Amino acid sequence: MDVKPPRSRLPMRARLATTVGSAAATVSRLAGKGDGSVIGGIIGLRLQPDLLSLLAAGRRVVLVTGTNGKTTTTRLITAALGALGQEIASNIYGANMEAGLASALSRAPHATLAVLETDEKYIPAMVKATSPRVVVLLNLSRDQMDRAAEIWLLARRWREALADAPGCRVVANADDPLVAWAAGAARQVTWVAAGQRWRDDSWCCPHCGAHLERDGDDWSCRECANRRPPVSWVLTGDQVIDPTGRERPLELALPGRANRANAVVALAVADVFGVNITRALRELRAVTSVAGRYTQVTRRGCDIRLLLAKNPAGWLEALDVLAPPPVPVLLSVNAQGPDGRDTSWLWDVDYRRLRDRAVLVGGERRLDLAVRLEADEVPFRLVNDIDEAVDLAGAASANLEVLANYTAFQQYRAVLGRAL
Amino acid sequence: MRSLRLVWIYPDLLSTYGDRGNALVLERRARLRGVPVQVLEVNSDQPVPRDGHIYLMGGGEDLPQTLATRRLQADGGLHEAVRKGAVLFAVCAGYQMLGVEFGGAEDQPVAGLGLLDIRSGRGERRAVGEIVADVDPALQVPRLTGFENHQGVTERGPRARPLARTVLGTGNGDGTEGTYAGRVLGTYLHGPALVRNPGLADLLLSWALGPLPPLPAEAEELSQRLRDERLAAAAAQQPS
Numbered sequence: 001m002d003v004k005p006p007r008s009r010l011p012m013r014a015r016l017a018t019t020v021g022s023a024a025a026t027v028s029r030l031a032g033k034g035d036g037s038v039i040g041g042i043i044g045l046r047l048q049p050d051l052l053s054l055l056a057a058g059r060r061v062v063l064v065t066g067t068n069g070k071t072t073t074t075r076l077i078t079a080a081l082g083a084l085g086q087e088i089a090s091n092i093y094g095a096n097m098e099a100g101l102a103s104a105l106s107r108a109p110h111a112t113l114a115v116l117e118t119d120e121k122y123i124p125a126m127v128k129a130t131s132p133r134v135v136v137l138l139n140l141s142r143d144q145m146d147r148a149a150e151i152w153l154l155a156r157r158w159r160e161a162l163a164d165a166p167g168c169r170v171v172a173n174a175d176d177p178l179v180a181w182a183a184g185a186a187r188q189v190t191w192v193a194a195g196q197r198w199r200d201d202s203w204c205c206p207h208c209g210a211h212l213e214r215d216g217d218d219w220s221c222r223e224c225a226n227r228r229p230p231v232s233w234v235l236t237g238d239q240v241i242d243p244t245g246r247e248r249p250l251e252l253a254l255p256g257r258a259n260r261a262n263a264v265v266a267l268a269v270a271d272v273f274g275v276n277i278t279r280a281l282r283e284l285r286a287v288t289s290v291a292g293r294y295t296q297v298t299r300r301g302c303d304i305r306l307l308l309a310k311n312p313a314g315w316l317e318a319l320d321v322l323a324p325p326p327v328p329v330l331l332s333v334n335a336q337g338p339d340g341r342d343t344s345w346l347w348d349v350d351y352r353r354l355r356d357r358a359v360l361v362g363g364e365r366r367l368d369l370a371v372r373l374e375a376d377e378v379p380f381r382l383v384n385d386i387d388e389a390v391d392l393a394g395a396a397s398a399n400l401e402v403l404a405n406y407t408a409f410q411q412y413r414a415v416l417g418r419a420l
Numbered sequence: 421m422r423s424l425r426l427v428w429i430y431p432d433l434l435s436t437y438g439d440r441g442n443a444l445v446l447e448r449r450a451r452l453r454g455v456p457v458q459v460l461e462v463n464s465d466q467p468v469p470r471d472g473h474i475y476l477m478g479g480g481e482d483l484p485q486t487l488a489t490r491r492l493q494a495d496g497g498l499h500e501a502v503r504k505g506a507v508l509f510a511v512c513a514g515y516q517m518l519g520v521e522f523g524g525a526e527d528q529p530v531a532g533l534g535l536l537d538i539r540s541g542r543g544e545r546r547a548v549g550e551i552v553a554d555v556d557p558a559l560q561v562p563r564l565t566g567f568e569n570h571q572g573v574t575e576r577g578p579r580a581r582p583l584a585r586t587v588l589g590t591g592n593g594d595g596t597e598g599t600y601a602g603r604v605l606g607t608y609l610h611g612p613a614l615v616r617n618p619g620l621a622d623l624l625l626s627w628a629l630g631p632l633p634p635l636p637a638e639a640e641e642l643s644q645r646l647r648d649e650r651l652a653a654a655a656a657q658q659p660s
């Protein structure tokens with residue numbers, strides 16, 4: 001094995017680019033503007049446009065993408081591969097476009113492994129730039145439509161990129177027909193039965209457009225040969241079944257079906273790298289929060305749990321995770337750039353199951369959500385901020401569940417303290 | 421009419437932007453007036469019922485748009501319903517499909533359903549953002565507020581009228597927004613266009629049901645607040 005640290009092989013100009021980039025990142029961090037990973041990467045890439053390829057050369061790279069669960073799965077894979085005892089480069093702050101990836105690699109010059117969360121739209125370019133050992137495809141559904149992410153088109157681009165990357169193994173969710181179709185073009189695929197809660201973007205065959213037959217998680221096209229591939233990893237309830245047929249309980253600290261699915265994907269990736277599965281599972285159980293998600297924090301005597309979900313599929317999964325009534329729930333929605341400026345997606349979520357519990361509505365676009373809940377006959381109260389919600393919740397319960405989209409989540413996190 | 425039948429056409433192909441909202445708003449506003457409502461969701465592998473009162477079509481990507489057009493053409497149910505006087509409300513991709521022709525994948529012209537005298541193609545730039553437009557005074561509907569997200573440009577023939585004149589946003593691309601002819605109405609206000617425009621929802625309901633009594637003020641309060649907020653935000657966004 002080649003143990004020469006990758007950075008020493010970088011050409012002079014690239015080394016300068018990473019040094020200047022990381023200096024800029026430090027300045028940005030000191031100035032209090034986030035973790036600095038994006039600005040560092042942007043400056044580095046400006047000095048050396050093929051910086052990412054240079055930084056990735058000689059490393060074993062895992063790219064993780066999908067509409068939902070990227071950040072958590074990246075964290076889980078990093079945890080599982082930790083069993084190898086090697087340094088791992090990862091963009092743990094969720095900066096998942098080219099600059100974020102470059103910055104993650106330049107900050108860990110000696111890491112021979114890299115686990116990189118990657119924006120869905122950047123997968124074709126990032127596959128080219130990093131020659132990944134593994135690409136993880138989690139799921140594909142409607143998200144931030146005002147950025148024109150047309151998902152059939154996106155699936156086609158993934159498919160073309162993977163057909164063009166013969167050295168790469170794809171770990172893909174067989175239960176998502178769009179993902180399965182995209183991954184089907186790759187030479188080597190590990191199929192995972194990770195489930196699909198949200199189906200409203202995959203009623204029709206991405207190959208020929210005919211209606212899909214659905215039977216539980218199984219699916220097949222009525223017109224062409226496209227069907228759910230045979231799987232080697234299965235999530236069933238809280239159990240994972242590995243390719244040898246051995247069943248183990250997951251028993252994660254992270255809540256919800258979606259996270260169990262993410263964990264099974266992480267195990268499948270760990271297996272590609274030869275990690276002992278029992279050992280990897282122990283690492284996954286030790287993950288208790290991811291970038292502030294799922295952590296409990298106490299404010300004015302109320303235990304608050306923060307959940308982040310950004311799109312209809314994410315909200316559907318998150319509504320499943322909520323503690324049961326009488327614990328009140330605060331729903332919060334913004335429509336800033338990172339959220340998508342369009343709130344139409346609120347109408348794709350079914351809120352009727354909230355009818356019998358206390359619901360509070362906050363965020364900059366609370367009126368959009370209020371009108372939506374009114375249509376579903378869900379009673380609610382409007383609140384201006386987290387403290388008003390805590391005061392209203394405190395009367396009935398010592399707990400509050402908070403479900404927010406991206407910038408609404410970050411605003412609450414800032415109020416509740418960076419300790420999250 | 422014993423009950424109002426709403427037919428939502430092809431949610432499996434044409435529902436990408438919260439299109440369910442339009443069905444929910446029509447349903448709510450009819451029920452609040454004591455009219456029972458039946459909502460039929462018709463997927464693209466099912467026949468389109470011919471006896472609906474209001475038909476809804478939503479947005480979709482290029483490929484589903486072309487597939488949906490082919491299936492509706494072969495089915496014939498929608499054409500027959502419109503011939504018999506049903507109301508048809510279509511949004512975005514659905515709006516373009518109603519025309520004589522629209523631009524499919526790679527902007528290849530695709531023959532539309534021919535229910536509106538319009539032709540659509542691809543514009544230079546994608547129009548994304550808030551849209552405000554003043555409705556044809558003949559329709560007596562207040563100013564439209566909505567969100568658009570499309571790259572379409574739509575031209576009208578002599579047998580169709582623009583729904584509105586744009587104040588902010590792109591719409592059809594010529595200073596107008598949407599088209600109507602008889603009881604067929606299409607718009608680029610995507611997703612739940614009727615949520616912020618209850619007046620437009622009531623226009624469709626009145627075409628199907630006849631004159632409508634107003635709703636009690638408390639039933640209108642939230643949607644009115646949302647409407648005011650969005651119109652104020654759009655006014656702040658406009659160059660003065």
Ligand SMILES: [Zn+2]
Pocket residue numbers: 205206207208209210221222223224225226
């Ligand atoms: Zn097929």
